[in-house]
Amino acid sequence: MVSTKAQKSIFYRLHIDPWLLLGIFCLMGLSLITLYSVSPDWVMPQLIRLAIAITAMLVMAQIPPEVYQRWTPAVFIVGVLLLIAVSVFGHTGKGAQRWLDLGFTKFQPSEIMKLIMPFAVAYYISQHTLPVRLKNAVIALLIVLVPTLLIAKQPDLGTSILVASSGIFVLFLSGISWLYISIAIGAVLAFVPILWFYLMHDYQRTRVMTLFNPEADPLGAGYHIIQSKIAIGSGGVWGKGWLQGTQSQLEFLPERHTDFIFSVYSEEFGFVGILLLLTIYLFIIGRGLWIANQAQDAFTKLVAGSIILTFFVYIFVNIGMVSGLLPVVGVPLALISYGGTSIVTLLAGFGVLMSFNTHKRFNRK
Amino acid sequence: MARKRINIRNHSAESALFMRRTLVVFIAIIIAIGVLISNLYYLQINSFESFQTRSNDNRINVQTVPPNRGLIYDRNGIILAENRPVYSLQVVVRKTKNLTEKIDNLRDMLGLTDKEVESFYSRNRYSRSFKPVLLRDQLSEKEVALFTVNQHLFKGFSIQANLKRYYPFGEAFTHVLGYIAKINSNDIKRIDERGETARYRGTHYIGKLGIEKYYEELLHGKPGQRQVEVDSWGKVIRVLNFTPPIPGKDIKLNIDIQLQLKAQNLLGDTRGSIIVMDTRTGGVLSLVSNPSYDPNLFVQGISSKKYNELLNSKDRPLINRATQGRYPPASTIKPQMALLALDTNVITEHTKIKDPGWWIVPGSKRRFRDWKRWGHGEVDVNHAIEQSCDTFFYDASYKIGIDRINPFMEKFGFGQYSGLDLGEETKAIMPSREWKRERYNAPWYDGDTISVGIGQGYWTVTPIQLTQATATLARRGEIITPHILHSIVGDGGEFTPPVQASQPIKLKDEHYWDIALKAMYGVTSNTRGTGHRAFANTSYTVAGKSGTAQVINMAEDEEYDAENISERHRDNAMFVAFAPYESPEIVTTVILENAGGGSSNGAPIVRALFDEYFDHIKTKDKLDEIDG
Numbered sequence: 001m002v003s004t005k006a007q008k009s010i011f012y013r014l015h016i017d018p019w020l021l022l023g024i025f026c027l028m029g030l031s032l033i034t035l036y037s038v039s040p041d042w043v044m045p046q047l048i049r050l051a052i053a054i055t056a057m058l059v060m061a062q063i064p065p066e067v068y069q070r071w072t073p074a075v076f077i078v079g080v081l082l083l084i085a086v087s088v089f090g091h092t093g094k095g096a097q098r099w100l101d102l103g104f105t106k107f108q109p110s111e112i113m114k115l116i117m118p119f120a121v122a123y124y125i126s127q128h129t130l131p132v133r134l135k136n137a138v139i140a141l142l143i144v145l146v147p148t149l150l151i152a153k154q155p156d157l158g159t160s161i162l163v164a165s166s167g168i169f170v171l172f173l174s175g176i177s178w179l180y181i182s183i184a185i186g187a188v189l190a191f192v193p194i195l196w197f198y199l200m201h202d203y204q205r206t207r208v209m210t211l212f213n214p215e216a217d218p219l220g221a222g223y224h225i226i227q228s229k230i231a232i233g234s235g236g237v238w239g240k241g242w243l244q245g246t247q248s249q250l251e252f253l254p255e256r257h258t259d260f261i262f263s264v265y266s267e268e269f270g271f272v273g274i275l276l277l278l279t280i281y282l283f284i285i286g287r288g289l290w291i292a293n294q295a296q297d298a299f300t301k302l303v304a305g306s307i308i309l310t311f312f313v314y315i316f317v318n319i320g321m322v323s324g325l326l327p328v329v330g331v332p333l334a335l336i337s338y339g340g341t342s343i344v345t346l347l348a349g350f351g352v353l354m355s356f357n358t359h360k361r362f363n364r365k
Numbered sequence: 366m367a368r369k370r371i372n373i374r375n376h377s378a379e380s381a382l383f384m385r386r387t388l389v390v391f392i393a394i395i396i397a398i399g400v401l402i403s404n405l406y407y408l409q410i411n412s413f414e415s416f417q418t419r420s421n422d423n424r425i426n427v428q429t430v431p432p433n434r435g436l437i438y439d440r441n442g443i444i445l446a447e448n449r450p451v452y453s454l455q456v457v458v459r460k461t462k463n464l465t466e467k468i469d470n471l472r473d474m475l476g477l478t479d480k481e482v483e484s485f486y487s488r489n490r491y492s493r494s495f496k497p498v499l500l501r502d503q504l505s506e507k508e509v510a511l512f513t514v515n516q517h518l519f520k521g522f523s524i525q526a527n528l529k530r531y532y533p534f535g536e537a538f539t540h541v542l543g544y545i546a547k548i549n550s551n552d553i554k555r556i557d558e559r560g561e562t563a564r565y566r567g568t569h570y571i572g573k574l575g576i577e578k579y580y581e582e583l584l585h586g587k588p589g590q591r592q593v594e595v596d597s598w599g600k601v602i603r604v605l606n607f608t609p610p611i612p613g614k615d616i617k618l619n620i621d622i623q624l625q626l627k628a629q630n631l632l633g634d635t636r637g638s639i640i641v642m643d644t645r646t647g648g649v650l651s652l653v654s655n656p657s658y659d660p661n662l663f664v665q666g667i668s669s670k671k672y673n674e675l676l677n678s679k680d681r682p683l684i685n686r687a688t689q690g691r692y693p694p695a696s697t698i699k700p701q702m703a704l705l706a707l708d709t710n711v712i713t714e715h716t717k718i719k720d721p722g723w724w725i726v727p728g729s730k731r732r733f734r735d736w737k738r739w740g741h742g743e744v745d746v747n748h749a750i751e752q753s754c755d756t757f758f759y760d761a762s763y764k765i766g767i768d769r770i771n772p773f774m775e776k777f778g779f780g781q782y783s784g785l786d787l788g789e790e791t792k793a794i795m796p797s798r799e800w801k802r803e804r805y806n807a808p809w810y811d812g813d814t815i816s817v818g819i820g821q822g823y824w825t826v827t828p829i830q831l832t833q834a835t836a837t838l839a840r841r842g843e844i845i846t847p848h849i850l851h852s853i854v855g856d857g858g859e860f861t862p863p864v865q866a867s868q869p870i871k872l873k874d875e876h877y878w879d880i881a882l883k884a885m886y887g888v889t890s891n892t893r894g895t896g897h898r899a900f901a902n903t904s905y906t907v908a909g910k911s912g913t914a915q916v917i918n919m920a921e922d923e924e925y926d927a928e929n930i931s932e933r934h935r936d937n938a939m940f941v942a943f944a945p946y947e948s949p950e951i952v953t954t955v956i957l958e959n960a961g962g963g964s965s966n967g968a969p970i971v972r973a974l975f976d977e978y979f980d981h982i983k984t985k986d987k988l989d990e991i992d993g
Contacts, residue, residue, distance in 0.1 A: 130379045173390070175382045230423065233408040233416025246424045250596040271409045278398055285394060289387050293380075301383050305390070312394055319401050323408060 015061040015358040017291065020350055023284035027335040030277060034265045035338055037243050038256045042338050049339070053347040060351025064359045065300050068119060068352065076120040076143075082109035083150040110151045110159045111341045115348055117147065117163050118306035121170040126299040131175030140171055155201055158331040161317065166310040173305045174298070208327040224254045228322045231263040239270030257338040259330060262322045281315050281334075284308075288350075291357045300356045307349040314346070425605065426595045429567035432586030433528060435613030437542060437576060439622040440650075440851055445538055446577070448528040452504040454512065455497040457600075458489055460521030467519055468500075474515065475508050477501060497523070530570065530664045534622075536657035537629045540685045541620055541787075541849060543575020544660035564588060573663065575685075576618065576849060579786050583853065586613035615854035619648030627977045628653045631970045636958040637937075638686035638828040640847075641974055644836045644949040647845040649785070651974075652829075654686035687828045688783075688790040692956055694820035695912035695963070696753040697831060697941045698774070700838055700881040702818060703746050705773045706761040707877040714880050717745045720756040726763065726811050733759050733815055736913070750884035751894045753911060753964075755819050762818025767809055770817060771797040776844075776870050777834040784846040785829050793830060796823035821915060832954040835941040838885070839908070839949035841878040842870035885910055886946045889968075896940070899968030905979045908949075909942030909971065911963035935959040940967030944975050951978055 011018050028050055035042040086109055121140050125132050132140070144167030152160035172181070196205070213222070231247035240246065245267035248256050256264050266274055288308030295301040314334035320326035332342050408416065437446035454475075461467060468485075471477045481501055489498045500522070504512070509524055516522070530545050532538060548556075548571045556565050565571070567588055572578035589610030594602045628639040632655040641651040658675055667675075675683055684690065706712045722740030724733045735741065735755040741748065749757035762770065775781060780795025794800070796817060798809040816822025826834075829847060837844050872878065885908035887893075889900035895911045914937040938960040943952040953971050960966045 129375070130382055169390075173383060173386045175386060227423075229408060230416050230419045232405065233412050234420035235409055236413045236417065237410065246594075247420055250424050250594070250602065252423050252597040266405070266409070271405065274402070274405055274409075278402065282394075282398060286391070289391055293384055293387055297376075298379055298383075301380075305383070305387060309390060309394075312397075316397050316401065319405075323401070323404050325400070325404055 012358050014058075015354055016058070017287070017354045017357050019287045020284060020291075020354065023280055023287065024335065024347070024350065026280050027277075027284075030265070030280075031261075031336040031338075033242065034261055034268070034336065035257060037245065037268060038248060038261070038264055042257050046338050049343055053343040056344050057347040057351035057354070060348045061354035061358065063355055065296075065356055068303070068355075069123065069299055072116075072119045072123040076116050076123075079109060079113050079116045080147055080150070083113065083147055085109070087150060087153060108341055110147075110154065110156055110163065111345050113147050113151065113163050114159065114166060114310065114345050115352075117144065117166045118170050118303045118310070121167045122174075122299050122302035122306065125170060125174045126297070126302060130298055131177065132171065134180060137171055137176050137180060140167070144168060144171075152199055155199070155204070156330075157200075157204055158317070158329040161329065162310060162313055162331065165313050166306050169306040169309040170302045173292075173302050173309075204327075204329075224260070224328065225322075225324055227252045227254065228260055228263040229324050231267040232323055235267040235270040235273075237271050239266070239268045239273055242268050244268060258332055259318065259328070259337065260322055261337050262319055262333050265336070277336075281312075285312055288353055291353050295356050304353050304356050307353060311346065311349065314342075423597075424594050426593050426601075428591045428593055430589040430591050430607075430610045431567035431569075432588055432610035433612040434530065434545070434570075435584040435586065436615045436854075437584075438615065438617045438854065439620050439625075440617060440648075441622065442617070443622050445532065445534060445618070445620070445622070446542055447531050447533065449531040450526045451502075451529045452509045453499055453525050453527065454501045454504060455499050455523055455525055456485070456489075457497050457521045457523075462520070467522070470518070471500075474511060475501065475504070497525070532660045532664075534626075535659045535661065537626055537653075538620070539575070539657045539660045540654040540687060541575055541618070541625075541652050542660065543577040543579075543787075544573060544663045545570040545577050546573045546663045547666060570664070574789065575787055576616075579788050580616060580850065583616060584613040587611040617851040617854055618849050619643070619646075619650060619851045620652070620849060621650045621982055623982060624651040624974065624977055625653065627651075628974060629655070629657075631973055632957075635960055636680055636686075637956045637960070638690055639953065639955050639970070639974070640687055640828050640832045641951055641953045641978070642832050642836060642847050644839045644845070644943055644952045647836070647847050648851060649847050649849045650951065650978075652687045652849070654684070654690070656680050656682040658682045685787070685789050686956070688785060688787055690827055690956070691791060691793045691825040692828070692937055692939070693822075693824060693914040694779075694826040694831060695914035695937070695939055696755075696820060697910050697912035697939050697954075697963075698779075698820045698824075698826075698834070699750050699753060699758055700885055700910055701774065701777055701834065702758055702762060702765075702770075703750055703884070704872065704877055704881050705765055705770065707746070707874075707880060708773075708872050709765055709769055711761050711764040712746055714747075714876075715745060717743050718757055718760055720744055720754055722756070724756045724759040724815075726815065729811075731812060746880060747884045747887060748893075750881070750910065751887040751891050753895050758818045759815050762814055763811065765814075765818075767796070767798060767814045767817065770814070771795060777837050778830050778844065779824075779826055779834060781830070783827075783829045783833045784848075786848045786850055790829070791827060793825040793827050794823055820912065828954045828956050831939075831941055831956075832952055835910075835943060835954065836949075836952045837870065838878075838882065839943040839952055841875070841882075842872065844869065882908055882946070885942075889942070895964035896942075896968040896971075899964065899972045903972070903975070905944050905975065906946035907942050907944040907971075907975060908946045909940060909968070911968060912939035912941070913937070913961070913963045914939060916959065932959055936961055937963075938966035939963045940971050942968075942971045942975070944979070950983075951975070 032043055032046060035046055120143050124140055124143060125136060128136055144164055148160050148164040148167075151163055200208075227247060231245065231253055234240070234247065235245075243249070245264055247253050247267050248264040253260050253263055265277065269276075285308055288311065289305065292301055292304035292308060295304050311334055314331060317326060317329065317331040318333040318337075321328045321331065332339055334346055335343060433448055436444060436448070439445055456464075458464060468477065468482055472482070477500070485498060485500045504524070512519070512524060532542060532544065547569055548565070552571050556562055564585065564587060568585070572581040572584065577584065587610060590608045591604055592606035593604050596602055624641055628641065628651045632639060632653060635655065637655055639651060639653045640649065642649050662671060707714070720735060720740040720742060722735050722738050724735070725731065726733075733755070736753070740756065741752055741754045744752070744754045744757050746757070748754065774795050780792055782790055782792055796813070801807055801809050801813070801823065813822055817824050833845070833847055886906065888909050888911065889896040889907040891897060896907075896909050900907050900909070916934055916937060936959070938957040940955045940963050941953070943949045953974055955967045955970045957966055957970075
């Protein structure tokens with residue numbers, strides 16, 4: 001960091017990491033510009049959600065790491081209980097049971113689980129020395145598996161992937177041996193048929209099938225992917241220009257403000273715009289990983305690393321699916337897509353990162 | 366216990382391990398982003414052109430704009446077939462909210478019926494939600510206005526204006542104009558065969574009958590193209606490029622509306638046909654076939670019940686009697702027969718025969734009766750035509766023989782297509798030995814010739830043939846093709862019909878024409894003429910010939926008694942005439958089915974038509990000429 005001591009102290013006192021904040025603001029700016037193009041109506045509600053998310057981030061940043069560590073087991077157990085509650089009393093929407101109606105608002109426990117998962121696994125693993133041993137790794141995997149399966153049963157494939165990966169990232173970062181990793185990958189590959197035949201819904205299967213050959217059903221299940229690829233491809237190097245994307249303006253694109261916002265962005269801003277966006281993402285990831293390395297103990301390191309890796313999974317899965325590399329699983333584009341919960345969760349995660357980065361200095365002094 | 370473990374932890378080793386893993390992760394992330402970027406590079410840079418094309422295909426739609434059909438006018442410029450805007454109310458279901466509530470509101474506002482709503486829902490079931498679905502067809506102007514002011518309350522509802530063919534005079538012109546109707550599979554086949562598929566893209570109607578069919582080529586025009594930008598629902602956002610359609614040509618007919626309506630009126634409820642033609646040009650001034658029907662029914666799409674009613678009606682309204690009605694010509698062809706008799710030297714101008722009221726084929730006992738029981742006494746050719754003496758022509762035709770009658774009459778157009786510019790025409794029958802052998806596998810008898818000699822027997826003609834043949838008389842052997850089209854509006858000049866190959870009829874002596882024509886003049890001017898009473902005190906001179914055709918064969922000595930014969934078996938009344946006698950201008954044929962005597966029933970109608978022409982139309986035309 002090249003900043004002056006005075007600047008540091010202001011941000012540190014507020015428990016804010018200025019570099020992360022800069023990256024986040026850049027993304028928010030792009031989000032608002034793109035949403036305006038989809039429809040100016042989305043801008044105001046998104047601003048409100050962003051304000052809430054920033055507030056959540058700031059609140060999370062104020063909480064010292066010790067408190068996180070202390071509360072992890074209790075919060076994790078509550079989270080699992082909530083997921084069970086969803087599967088029993090949950091509110092059904094779009095063929096999936098994801099919501100818990102609290103009377104005044106609807107609440108999605110799986111979203112919270114995204115955030116809790118790294119804490120839980122890191123909490124367990126950091127009880128022992130690193131690298132993690134096989135017995136502990138297996139137990140940690142069980143901690144990952146229970147909520148993942150509960151979410152996958154809702155069914156919410158996108159979130160369950162994110163939850164599982166956030167737990168598994170902790171295991172990976174904790175130094176699990178490459179041999180076990182290879183074995184685990186083999187086990188996952190064996191699990192694929194079970195997933196396909198037993199756990200997946202028909203609509204998810206068609207989504208996967210059309211991934212491999214979207215042109216086979218251009219007016220049905222393949223329509224979204226084809227239109228999205230047309231939008232991205234027709235953007236070219238420089239894009240069609242802001243508000244000029246015919247694919248989005250003429251409503252050929254589905255879910256333009258949420259899952260497919262990347263297609264809108266690519267159509268209007270082209271390859272150059274994409275490079276800019278990915279650079280910002282890479283900058284945030286780099287900063288996040290740096291913070292993780294600076295963290296003072298195993299627990300904070302693992303949590304921080306997992307949060308930033310999950311952030312990347314968001315980006316990779318979303319861009320991969322709208323550009324036809326991955327099946328459409330319903331993962332929003334991190335900090336760009338319209339939507340409340342995912343932004344709040346993501347920024348809360350960044351709040352945790354900021355907390356870890358700003359609290360340790362005080363401890364060491 | 367936990368604290369103890371932490372105490373023995375090697376923090377720097379753990380940090381190093383974590384650092385190594387982070388590095389692996391970071392490299393993995395870089396690779397993953399590399400994969401994303403290379404895929405996006407492939408999409409946006411390598412495949413840019415193909416995706417750009419597909420994006421344009423998505424948004425750009427080429428629509429065919431059908432041409433407006435040419436209008437049809439009478440000779441005075443009065444519109445006979447026009448294109449009227451009709452308004453229909455349609456709904457894009459996907460764009461509406463509270464559809465049932467809005468439809469309920471329309472029930473009150475436009476008086477939408479349950480049946481309309483029901484059929485809307487059933488149409489909607491089979492249509493995609495972003496395509497407009499018809500709710501009500503043919504809105505009145507008032508309903509359009511009512512809806513338009515309230516349009517903002519009905520998002521997704523819209524009014525569509527279309528042009529629909531309309532025939533303002535209804536049934537009076539059906540047998541001239543015909544009609545257009547929805548293109549069916551047969552039409553599509555014909556269009557494809559002619560290689561005109563592109564010309565009919567976007568067109569739903571085609572000429573099915575009459576002038577509308579015959580001049581389809583002229584009236585249809587050429588479609589235009591509109592390049593539009595559409596949204597994913599197919600709604601037009603803006604027009605990018607527009608090649609306007611070339612409308613069909615407007616055409617002017619020779620038909621005179623006044624004369625046509627007059628003729629229609631004169632026929633009243635009588636089945637029959639009237640044709641009035643200009644002898645100088647062949648232009649058809651009036652062509653009526655009664656009964657008729659409303660052609661607009663066919664434009665809207667006639668119900669099968671109504672269609673069957675028309676099809677099975679005893680009066681055969683769908684038949685165009687003027688060109689498809691086959692009638693025995695009866696005495697109307699006596700002038701031609703007289704010409705042939707003179708030309709073949711069977712008679713001379715002064716040959717006289719004695720008519721006792723009957724005639725017997727030499728060497729047989731078969732007796733042919735004259736219409737006048739007690740006979741006409743001594744008659745020459747002039748007398749025979751004026752009084753329509755049958756006996757004179759029995760004798761003449763017997764001497765001429767069918768082998769000379771057939772070719773001569775064919776020259777006048779009998780047994781031939783007249784070439785009238787209407788698709789529907791029959792040749793009728795000009796009998797010959799060969800014809801009879803083919804048709805009945807029987808030899809020709811002398812008695813057959815005798816019947817033909819007075820226009821009965823196997824001989825049948827259509828009104829248009831009779832008109833053409835009478836015109837040929839008036840033109841002293843020069844044949845003219847009747848035609849309805851006058852001109853193409855805006856093209857300048859008058860339409861000339863295709864020249865008929867047939868040579869003018871040459872007689873041995875030009876004077877023979879004078880004999881026949883003078884006798885026809887006598888029919889209307891001489892006190893003994895059959896048409897004398899009808900044509901008393903005309904301001905013009907008329908040459909004509911009456912005809913009373915037997916519809917059923919009666920036994921030799923049976924007396925014709927109209928009162929005792931069922932209506933459908935009564936004689937057909939006929940009259941052909943042209944005027945003025947000295948320099949012919951118009952010719953007419955009147956055929957009244959089952960109306961009785963030709964001179965008593967047909968002649969007064971001809972008189973009324975000629976009066977209309979000479980006293981009103983011609984005077985007006987002259988005034989127009991002076992104005993022009």
